[in-house]
Amino acid sequence: MLRLGTVGTGWITQQLVEAAAMAGSFELAGVYSRRADKAQAFADKNHAERVVTDYQELLAIDGLNVVYLASPNSLHFDQALQAIRQDITVIVEKPAFSNPQEMAAIMAALADHPQAKLFEAARHVHTPNFHAVARALGGLPAVQGASLTYMKYSSRYDQVLAGGAPNVFTREFSGGALQDLGVYPVYLAVALFGVPAHVAYFPTLIQTGVDGKGVAVLRYGAYDVTVNFGKTSNSAAPSEIYGLKETIEMDSAGELTRVGLRQDGTELTDLSAQPLKNPMLPEVQDFARVLHAPAEKTNIADYHRWLHWTQQVNQVLYGLRVAGNLRFPADDHE
Structure with missing residues (x-):
């Protein structure tokens, strides 16, 4: 059983926790929020073991091996980096990180901590309907755009x-x-x-x-x-x-x-x-499959394809921001 900690108490975290329960591979070990009342209400609803208001306390929960980040976008990088450096796998809501510099630092941390993995929660590309579109695309005699x-x-x-x-x-x-x-x-x-x-x-x-x-x-x-x-x-x-x-x-x-x-x-x-009972269930099942059998060839290939997509999407999003003259404070950080 994978021991899960969550950051964020909004509807998207609730959907993820419900999908994790449906998948049957996770137990909710801890809930983090800066507001104790929100964390406690979320924990009570979802039968979590612990409530914390300090992120390091969440990472220190006994046996915690997966953390789900549904925090504001600019916080993803630091929270993910802290978890990876403690050999904890990260599931991060999209977009994973603000820019390619952050992405490169995360990739370096993953290389130093091979026990940890990074999954971006782009739920739609894990669904049966996405695979149906991909198969149909492969059958086209030519592609003229979209x-x-x-x-x-x-x-x-x-x-x-x-x-x-x-x-x-x-x-x-x-x-x-x-x-x-x-x-x-x-x-x-x-x-x-x-x-x-x-x-x-x-x-x-x-x-x-x-x-x-x-x-x-x-x-x-x-x-x-x-x-x-x-x-x-x-x-x-x-x-x-x-x-x-x-x-x-x-x-x-x-x-x-x-x-x-x-x-x-x-x-x-x-x-x-x-129709899916929970739109996040396919991705949660995919992530659990990889984590339960990380050495299986199919799982290795799937994980590296998803991680490559994360890097590529990060690159394209940044390129679009540059083209649109949109700059964030996160772009000014080393």
Whole structure:
């Protein structure tokens, strides 16, 4: 049984803990929050063994071997580094880190502590529907690009409109649309098409100084992938990958709850798997599989592919920020 500690008490951590319980491979050893009341309420709800308000106390819990980080983006690097240096595996919410400098330091720490592993919680690329899209893409006679959309209005934007500055919409915490919902379509593009040769980003800035929405163009030489995302409005537009007479259709580049293939204008062939009881269950099962049998050849290959995606997505996100003239305080740190 893997002993899990969590950082963060929001809905995403609750979903992860419920997925871990469904997977049957984890026990909740500890809950960390700077606020004791929030940590205690979360622990009571999920039957955690311990509650702590100091991160080092969490890492020191007896037998702890996995920590899940759902803290603000700018805190991921230091928290992950501390865990890895204590041979503790890290599951970190996307985006893993703010820039390639942080990513390089994490990779160096992983090399020094091979017992620890790093998993980025990009849930959609572990789902059966992602694998269905990848198989359909492999069957296309040619690829002529894609249009990927993921846009959902954030309730925290109401705070911005009222004059506030919630963490997810501040430069200090490496926030903004690209660093949140934009990660999903960028991950999808990298996992399906690789790293683009050139990128461009056209952000729509909001009063806190970050991007509330934006359009990115990923240029792959023979074709482009256009990415449309945002947290200040909603979109029901589907996402599509273009072949010749074939089109792969997805309901959303972030959710992937429905996927299908349309050939020569014919009726859509549904490629979707059964709806997931918990959208984080496939990734949790994948991570547990690797951790339980780290020397198995398939697990080694899967882990290194996922870790490579993490590095590549980090590179592309940073390139897009540079193209859009978006800089974070984290970029100024050694």
